[in-house]
Amino acid sequence: MTTIAELHDRARQRLVPEYYDYFAGGAADETALADNERAFRRLALMPRVLRGRADRDISVELPGARASMPVVVAPTAFHRLAHPDGELATARAAAAAGTVLIASMAATVGVGEMAAAARAVDPGAALWFQLYLQSDTRVTETLVRRATDAGCSALVVTVDSPVFGRHERDRRNGFADLPAGFAAENMRDLPGGRRNIEMTPMSWEHLDRLRASTSLPVLLKGILHPEDAHLAIERGADGIVVSNHGGRQLDAVPASIDALPRIAEVAGGRVPVLLDGGVRRGSDVAIALALGAVAVGVGRPVIWGLAADGELGVRQVLELLREEFDHTLALCGGQGPADLTRDLVTVRGPEGGKW
């Protein structure tokens, strides 16, 4: 397999069709889903010449972790629907790639087991834990404790989901919940049961409470409005993930990459800004970094790798992105991520719309 697109094709052939639709689908008309990828194709890189060096270093410093490349694994639910090894395979592959795995609260393997699988590959493996704040604060506290005990080095609170997105493929397929035999293992023994992950409206005060209850860095995932980035930083967030949830929440939103520049401007380097949504090529990673991200997350590509070939497939996805990003950096005349500056990105077509 030489591209993520090929792994996607293989995954499509292998997956149960209803599960494929769950993973691949977006909300409503899937406008945002499609635009996440298309928006990258509307942008271009303006390479610099005669300043290259052969000793490139693509590692990046992130909250509670150093990653071997500016690509991390975005949190996605229900990996055992993609492959019997589920999140264990994903965790091993992320550890082998030396990058951060953001464990989903809705994982079908508990975060402790994921961490153990990752650390068997690399004792220094870094995991973050993604969280939907629950209205019962005891549930949230227990989840934070489980993540902390597992050695997670940051929390990622998903803030774009006051309600579930309208996944119309799932409605058509009658896919409403995890099938029998699978469970959201992080919810084990919690009130509400293992299947019952709540998405409910939350406020900045809930976040204050979470921050007061943990010493872990807290990143907010799912910010698109620059004013929310401003508020997040004011309220002490340790990082921002610009994301439209892979086009699975509100459909009428911009592509993640189109929302990034203004948020990066607001952040002004005070906190790290990450981005996810539509990253399929190393050049997408380079564009996101040039527009102000310190790293990107990949969601579906990891699932395609997992469904195509388990741990090996996920490793392939991550190594393809590493190779492609490093290659792009070289072609742009860069030695490291810091060389990818905003002036390197342009909109396709003649500048100003005229030759």
Ligand SMILES: Cc1cc2nc3c(=O)[nH]c(=O)nc-3n(C[C@H](O)[C@H](O)[C@H](O)COP(=O)(O)O)c2cc1C
């Ligand atoms: C099948 C699937 C499940 C997801 N589950 C979660 C989740 O449990 N928590 C979360 O914060 N985001 C979740 N996301 C969103 C991803 O973290 C990420 O924002 C998105 O997938 C990025 O877009 P990409 O798939 O184009 O890379 C999910 C996305 C997909 C596709």
Ligand SMILES: CCCCC(=O)C(=O)O
């Ligand atoms: C309770 C599962 C949430 C998964 C999710 O965030 C998604 O499917 O987008």
